[in-house]
Amino acid sequence: MKENKTKYSVLGILSYGPKSGYDIKKFYQQSIAGFWSESYGQIYPILKRLAEEGLATKSIQKQEGKPDRHIYAITDKGREELQRWLVEPIGRYIGRHEILLKLIFGRQISLNGNIIQIERFRERQLGELKEVERLRKRSETQKTDDPNLPYWLLAFDYGKHVNEAYIQWAEKALAALHNMENKTSSRKEKK
């Protein structure tokens, strides 16, 4: 039994209320861009399949001057299927940390080349951290009575912890590399 996570991410978003494919894409971009994403090439075929499997129903909302909206709503069967997936143990996941892949081959380039990469990495994660904080604040002020809020706050806190760890590591690594720089050059240059 293969579990398609993307399918469940769409089903989960529908559990928040009826939505169109366009809405779902926006949801990914505005809320969970930091830890999940999908393209239209995935979303639309999945919505079609969910309707075929009876996990969602489709209805068309006509609009003036704009294209029709194809709205999907989760069914009871869909909600059951979602719940079944939610309690299943998560699988082992191997993230692809490109920075590490480059770092372990670091000897092939200059020390400075490695330093530049880690500096860039550090800056990017600083940006991600700020973004997570922004999203957290937005949720805290705008969704005060949303029963999902406690879960969202846990998710934002995850982003905070992990990005802080990335940044701390980067700073430690930069210090270590600068230290190596001094050691290798101190024999030749003396002040």
Place this chain on the structure above:
Amino acid sequence: MKENKTKYSVLGILSYGPKSGYDIKKFYQQSIAGFWSESYGQIYPILKRLAEEGLATKSIQKQEGKPDRHIYAITDKGREELQRWLVEPIGRYIGRHEILLKLIFGRQISLNGNIIQIERFRERQLGELKEVERLRKRSETQKTDDPNLPYWLLAFDYGKHVNEAYIQWAEKALAALHNMENKTSSRKEKK
């Protein structure tokens, strides 16, 4: 210009010395299982392509009682190509954190269901942390004069930091969920 990271991961491993596809698979499993992996279905076709593009050369090592080994060695052109990739900025990467995907739909199941998931997550990351420590120690004792060692130690330290962040978050999240449990039940039950 699309950059195929898998291609560069293979090329990088070859930069450590000539290897067969089988060796490369073992390298993934024994050294970088925590942050990168590839299957034979990727490795063998890539090795073929590297040879076609002149980035590696192939030679056959005959063995008694065992299948022949097809050994690939990186060429100067391959090393240049690797170096070119190593200095290129890394792209933005969106890891797929299944635990978070499940958590934000957490209201669809019981509080306890969420607690179980996070506990499982915590235990898994504890295991990963131990594994990283084991690999670090093994490298420190066995590769004392390897010029790549400093880079490897930075990579292990990354694994340490990130896994510790996961575990700390999980413990905080568990405390928060247990707290929610008490709040919602305190109206009904009193001690």
Place this chain on the structure above:
DNA sequence: TAGAGCATGTAATAGGTTACATGATTAG
């Protein structure tokens, strides 16, 4: 004698992105 390790490779399938096609409205 069953299973693990050695060793190479392909085919089928699944998962995912990008580009394309279409076309109106609105904001700068």
Place this chain on the structure above:
DNA sequence: CTAATCATGTAACCTATTACATGCTCTA
């Protein structure tokens, strides 16, 4: 006038895993 937003969808193309095919040797 240009770009963005609204909105749906498909086709082509990468990327990656799993299962299969083959067959010998060594260990429990």
